[in-house]
Amino acid sequence: LFRSKPSVQNLFKEFRDVPVEELRVSENMEKHANKVMAVFDEAITAIDNVDNTQEIMRRAARHHVGAQGFSPDMYW
Incomplete structure (x- = not known):
């Protein structure tokens, strides 16, 4: 995901500066x-x-609602 959409990586403070x-x-x-x-396992079950x-x-x-930069369209 971070390779195809690098901007998403910046939304995660713990991954932002990691190559x-x-x-x-x-x-x-x-x-x-x-x-x-x-979460996926629970949903599939x-x-x-x-x-x-x-x-x-x-x-x-x-x-993720309170996380700056996340939007609903990222989930659907």
């Missing part, structure tokens, strides 16, 4: 990736219940 090549071995990136994958799946994704989006 993309170094992110593959970054402990902070691994922690964030695990959180993202956990609930895929038979559209309302529940949407709520899972909305919850993840709400977590």
